Amino acid sequence: MVTAVDLSLSTADEEFRAEARAWLAAHVPRTPLPSLETAEGFAAHRAWEAELAADRWSVVSWPERYGGRDSGLLRWLVFEEEYWAAGAPGRVGQNGISLLAPTLFAYGTEEQRARVLPPMATGETVWAQAWSEPEAGSDLAALASRAARTDGGWLLTGQKTWSSRAAFADRAFGLFRSDPAAPRPHQGLTYLMFGLTAPGVTVRPIGRLDGRPAFAEVFLDEVFVPDEDVIGEPGQGWRIAMSTAGDERGLTLRSPGRFLAAAARLRELWRAQGSPGHARARVADALTAARAYQLFAYAAVSRLLEGARLGPESSMNKLFWSELDLALHETALDLLGPEGELADGAWAEGYVFALAGPVYAGTNEIQRDIVAERLLGLPKGRR
Template identity: 35%
Template sequence: MPLEPIVQFGGGPEVEELRSRIRGWLVDHLPDEFRRTAANPDYLPREGHERAVEFCRALHAQGWFVPHWPARFEGGGLDVVRQVVIREELAYAGAPMVNTNGVNMLAPVLFRFGTTAQQDEHLPKIARSERMWAQGYSEPEAGSDLAALRMTARRDGDHYVLDGQKTWTSNGVLADWIFVLARTSPVGTKRQAGISFFLVDLETPGITRRPIRSMTGYPTFAEEFFDGVRVPEENLVGEEGEGWKVAKALLDAERSNVTRAAQAQRYLDELVDWCKAQRGAKHDPLADPLNRMALARAVERVEVGRALSYRVAHQQASGTLDPALPSLSKLYHSQLTAELRQLGARILGPLGALLPDDPDAVLDGHFSEGLLLSLLHTIGGGTSEIQRDLISTTGLGLPR
């Protein structure tokens, strides 16, 4: 069934016409292979990634890949309502949005902190899906506690020399460039001070990259070793020692979760449609009142998640973002994703354990594979425990 939100973000006939136009275009242009991988659009093998890039370039030609960017950087200059509608429809359909690190994370940082030269060099290439980005934050001893990072960046003339290691790097296998945090001065009384934000070409001498295979079998993560890597000073984003401020702005931009809210609706709709199709069967899941109650509860949870993501998007667009709200949205959707996958696996029974490559898999294995991936969402981008800490301190004003 199509995406039909109970909670509406805004707009009128023109916005709904845009929604209808996107749906029609997707019918003609979105390959079935991506509809089948809707539960996992960001984790694709290399050949699938290349086809996804082709799709995103076609999407860009329609003005829908970076619709909110200024025209100067090949964006559509659309308002936040239209941006949300586009992102919802693409996510619900399972459209493979490649380079999310570049589009959703790095680009907002470059708009805010980047130099004109950095913007001109990188933003058009991101818009055209010509330059893929990885996020280089986590280290073996600095994941959730990011301020504990040990990578160093030493000034040497007009370059910085980077030494250290990054791990669990999102999109690390397929990326061309990586943005990293590195320490440019020793740890002081405030650990967040003295950290800087750099843009690094992954072909730079001194970088060794190794893939990390996840439990789903996809080697989309990687670890990188930096040994005397020389990075031009013009690749420093923001001022030296102010990388923590840049990093926080990046995470705020990452966590509106409009896309994840639409994906959650997709998972729920698939499950409800499957249950309806079993009516009258020997094992009718809707004959069990506990299943009906659980599905009704899931409808409520999905709508709350969508409303929460709308609120974050609105505040981001208006420049009035509550600093605790992105963490609240991230935490909520991490839990919601796990809840939906667990519910689906329970209702499907033994069929819910079959992975997508099994010929007997139902619903393309979304719930079995998704259940594995849901564990990643509670860790990646900041663990759920860290989000609770940020909500309590920045939102409720509780002491650390």
């Protein structure tokens, strides 16, 4: 028997890592940017996206013609490890890059990709997601916003909410009910892209727990969307969106590098505070979980490279990272003692952000249902 399991990187992969590390060392802002969830911070983060894109670091795994490096997923993981280890800013383009772009690669037309992806890669167009509605949260298929057929396109009417980044973003994507007569709620939905400044759109920012407008309500009143901004076939939106959700919960929304860097910083904080016993186990568990998440991702990438697809196991991913992120930040605040109460402390915004993790991108209860029903084969029951 020969051991074929191999965690080493090729020389070319290591060169890629070194190139990324050198670029980041030269470019990552010395002082943290203002919060992404403010007008000033949003603009600064948008400029950072352009700086990344200028040297083709914003979307390394994409084809070169859209601004990427065709690096493959493994090098994307490597880049992310370097990116977060370098203390680089959060990604304002995240929603578009990790949710909409995979959908366009799978279901979009070449015309759509050529039109939408390059300005997404540079931060020129920042995207918000528009899934939830006041009466459609976990039960997303209950959504009621309408897309009515009109000459050359669709008229969107209704209300979206909890729309991340929408307070400052340029465009949004989401699901709309295009066939109210369809026999089942999952049918008759269409996946559309629309402008947040288009006539008929009203965006009302919502302050998240710390008051910053991290998301918004979006009111739509006969907003015209041309046919070219429908992704896939009208009526097929549910299937298309669920494939996006798989990517979101799976690999691309929260890369392992993010948690490896945070866990390493947590260990430094613990040592700087005199290695207190009360946090010892939680720091060790955060380090262990971050490494587990990294190796789980390596295994997932290995499967993808052999032609597999990310299936319901991405629900385990989402459960794992969202709980890790929260536990890690809670431990950091505990280690900071009375200083941990400060709203502008080094870990405070990350903590507030982590609090939302178990709720967004499909609540963790929904993920547990998926794991139980689709991975373990348990019977469906009442939610």
